[in-house]
Amino acid sequence: MAKKSKLQIVTANHLLEGHSVFLSDAGWTPEHWRARVALGAEQATDLEAAGRSDEDANLVVGVYLVDVELDASGDPQPTHYREKLRVRARPSFWPDEPSPMRLAPSARFSAEVSHVSL
């Protein structure tokens, strides 16, 4: 049986604000489920390179790939517990509710983040 290709997304921290962000078709977003999913090593390399170019452009810092799987809605969800904690954007012992950051990303953040075409 052919080996299943790995699914990955790219994450980083927002340079100015510090919170974790994920690279989507519309640029960087704090919402991991909107992240663009790379299928296989080649797409992952391209996706990571796109992330790094935004690091060079001083938008984000600390770019890396995260293994994911797709949930029932087709959204990417991290497979490792560390990244599951990271996408919560808050300590695990805080109530599980959308953070204000997720509900209303700052206008400045949105304006600064450029669209990344892949």
Place this chain on the structure above:
Amino acid sequence: MYRYDDFDYRFVRERVSQFRGQVERRLTGALNEEEFKPLRLMNGLYLQLHAYMLRVAIPYGTLSSRQMRQLAQIAEVYDRGYGHFTTRQNIQYNWPKLKDVPDILDMLADVEMHAIQTSGNCIRNVTADPYGGVAADEIADPRPTAELLRQWSSNHPEFSFLPRKFKVAVTGARADRAVIKFHDIGLRLFENASGQRGYEVWAGGGLGRTPMIAIKMRDFVPEAELLRYVEAIMRVYNAEGRRDNKYKARIKILVHEQGGEQFRALVEEEFYRIAGDEAAPVEKELRRIESFFQPPAHPDLPEDSHALAGAMLRHPEFARWARVNTRAHKAAGHVIAVISLKPTGGAPGDATADEMRSMADAADAFSLGELRVSAEQNIVLPYVRKDELFALWQALDAAGLGIANAEMISDVVACPGLDYCALATARSIPIAQEITERFAEPSLQEKIGPIRIKISGCINACGHHHVGDIGILGLEKTGAEAYQITLGGDPSETAAIGERSGPGFPADGVVDAIERLIHFYLGRRSDGETFKQTYHRLGHDLMKEALYAAH
């Protein structure tokens, strides 16, 4: 308390101004992250799992009420309304934004505080016995020495790029509450048989991935020669310490690879090579610094307080807090009071802005406006009159801070772990929360007696798990969090590194294991024995078996 002089003020303000410029250049892209990272770390700014983290130095854990209020204000304005007091007597803010950090540093400078040398390969914030100047068992106050070392090590050009970070701790008491044998340099201030003041010097101790107990360098270094001797240690380390492997770069590795005898000989050689007679300036500076730490004019009080005895009879909850959370004071009619930051189900060491203000108010009303931070992540009020202890407890209790568990089983020390830290391999805080909930019953806690549970979320050991009676180390095992338990650790003058008990436990099994061990201890201890005493009497293997019984 020590007050900044003109030089201190100017130096700290200049550093804030420099960092403001560095942040601006980072945001315009004139500095890339590789260039900026060492600069932000020199100012205590880390990038963690969810956000930036700013570590603020609290030299030798001493704070004025004014400083505590400013920490509260920063938490409220620039963070999410709380801060985390650490095992190294610092405070960490978990959510600052890069653009705000220069303003935060300016607010700190307003109250004689900063975040300099709370990171990087330099001499870090000097720590000391949190009961310095007031403990009944104290021989000499460690704070002037800690302040001398703070000034000497701040921006020291020769020691700003060491092989690795360097930590110094000072005590002046018989009981070691500063954990000196697990520091790069540990100093015990005392008076020798001829009444001369000086230091027993230890070096090469540490926790982290390679825990080691320090070796004694000298039985006695006269206080006038302290800086020269410390400088000799630093020079040998700076020259000989490994720079090829960061995991072998701490002084403990050098000391133990070379062997104590050779390391001591190198230090002695360097000590005698350092030219000049510094004795007079050091003594003069120490006397100047000591003038800031003169004991307050305590009223002449009887040792026993009728008011306290009466309140303890009338209010059992207060009586429990007074028994558990106070320590003997050197002045008659006074106690040292510990404010626990370990509520049931809370995050160890965290305090909200409101709680910080309540503690500042309590310090003003009952402790001459002064507070201390302890290595147990609690806050200490050093000057409390026994007559006023009940009123203090009422004020604390009204603020949710009257928790009676100092050094008890629910006084769990824990690093931030994977809930915040980018280096962590497992969470610490939820385990601590479960322990405090499992053993919440106050009478059970008193029955169990003093015990230290310490949790680290990775092998870097910020939660000091190696020196817990029960140490818990969070690791990753086959893609899940696992917790390894060590037993028999001891941070005090009878220092010991905890011994591993066996295979780790899953997150949902670790507190059950601890409960089995505690029940075993309660069933097997002799009258009046502490957990530590029972452990040493029964031995590691029997206690270990209890952990794994029915597992």
